[in-house]
Amino acid sequence: MLKEIEIQNFRCFEQIKISGFERVNLIGGKNNAGKTALLEAILLTVAPQFRTLTMLRDFRNESSKSLPAMRNRGWNTLFGVAEENKFIVIFRKEDNNNPYQLEISLNSSLNLNQVLTGEGAEKIIDYLSRDDSRFSGLTIKLTRNGQELATSSSIAGSPGPIIANSISTTEGLPIIPSFLRISGKELTEAYDRARLDDKDSEVLKAFQVLDSSIESVESFSIGEPTLYLRRKGEKRLPLSLFGDAINRVAEIILKLVNNEYKILLIDEIENGIHHTSQPEFWRVLFRLAVELDTQIFATTHSLEMLQAFAKVGLEQNQECSSAYFELARKRKTGQIIGIRRDLETLNYALEHKKGVRGE
Numbered sequence: 001m002l003k004e005i006e007i008q009n010f011r012c013f014e015q016i017k018i019s020g021f022e023r024v025n026l027i028g029g030k031n032n033a034g035k036t037a038l039l040e041a042i043l044l045t046v047a048p049q050f051r052t053l054t055m056l057r058d059f060r061n062e063s064s065k066s067l068p069a070m071r072n073r074g075w076n077t078l079f080g081v082a083e084e085n086k087f088i089v090i091f092r093k094e095d096n097n098n099p100y101q102l103e104i105s106l107n108s109s110l111n112l113n114q115v116l117t118g119e120g121a122e123k124i125i126d127y128l129s130r131d132d133s134r135f136s137g138l139t140i141k142l143t144r145n146g147q148e149l150a151t152s153s154s155i156a157g158s159p160g161p162i163i164a165n166s167i168s169t170t171e172g173l174p175i176i177p178s179f180l181r182i183s184g185k186e187l188t189e190a191y192d193r194a195r196l197d198d199k200d201s202e203v204l205k206a207f208q209v210l211d212s213s214i215e216s217v218e219s220f221s222i223g224e225p226t227l228y229l230r231r232k233g234e235k236r237l238p239l240s241l242f243g244d245a246i247n248r249v250a251e252i253i254l255k256l257v258n259n260e261y262k263i264l265l266i267d268e269i270e271n272g273i274h275h276t277s278q279p280e281f282w283r284v285l286f287r288l289a290v291e292l293d294t295q296i297f298a299t300t301h302s303l304e305m306l307q308a309f310a311k312v313g314l315e316q317n318q319e320c321s322s323a324y325f326e327l328a329r330k331r332k333t334g335q336i337i338g339i340r341r342d343l344e345t346l347n348y349a350l351e352h353k354k355g356v357r358g359e
Contacts, residue, residue: 029327202288204216
């Protein structure tokens with residue numbers, strides 16, 4: 001389980017170190033305080049590969065066309081100081097004290113013969129060598145105790161990004177962005193995977209938090225694979241007709257029960273969930289985090305979601321450890337810092353109306 005992270009020169013972080021993560025972690029702060037960037041940094045230590053970076057660009061609506069168009073500036077948005085030969089460094093420490101170090105380097109002096117190998121490499125190298133402008137080279141390297149575990153590289157030339165030495169794909173990555181929704185087909189396939197593992201009942205329980213009249217969930221593949229819900233005394237209806245909250249909860253629960261990474265990252269967890277349902281929804285997440293041995297990191301802007309989080313975390317029978325982290329900028333330097341609050345401190349601040357979201 002992740003206990004500490006230190007980030008250098010990534011996105012809005014010049015340098016930040018945050019310690020004391022628990023089983024369930026909620027992250028708050030003002031706009032542009034780095035909440036989403038923190039989730040992205042954690043994800044990169046879990047899936048250190050080029051395709052993860054391209055997916056993060058998509059989440060932020062950054063056009064991939066900028067890579068061939070800008071060549072040696074196409075990845076600048078990742079770097080706090082986007083200069084040639086600068087590094088992003090992310091240190092990750094787990095509860096077993098195993099330290100991981102992730103380095104992301106940007107430069108145009110990569111040895112093409114070392115980076116590009118395999119079928120078709122010679123043609124690509126010949127094309128890039130004849131190109132009339134510089135290319136953008138990006139290398140991702142993960143080490144543990146000084147031993148290299150994985151390396152992934154990419155070169156952006158006129159044809160677009162060319163991936164080399166990629167270690168895996170982004171399918172099933174454990175992150176849920178704030179606004180992007182997966183398709184009904186993908187949700188149905190995820191539900192069927194959960195059903196094979198006898199975990200589909202968790203989806204129904206989560207739906208009943210939002211609507212107690214829902215009594216069944218079924219998947220059908222007549223045409224496009226679709227999930228259907230049935231309320232008491234009513235006919236089946238497709239999931240898409242039940243509103244954004246049901247679809248959002250479906251994605252969160254299915255990501256959680258199908259998760260192979262033992263970590264789940266949720267951006268703006270409050271989206272679509274009515275405040276009256278939030279405490280019970282947290283109870284579901286706290287219970288599943290323990291049962292599935294999975295660590296949860298979520299961001300929020302919502303005061304009501306914070307209040308529900310503190311309330312559930314302090315319940316006497318609560319077995320799941322949790323903490324709140326506030327991201328804020330120092331007034332003099334503008335540097336972002338992370339402030340850990342245990343739930344007693346958070347609850348006191350909420351009850352006395354003290355600022356806990358970067359105010």
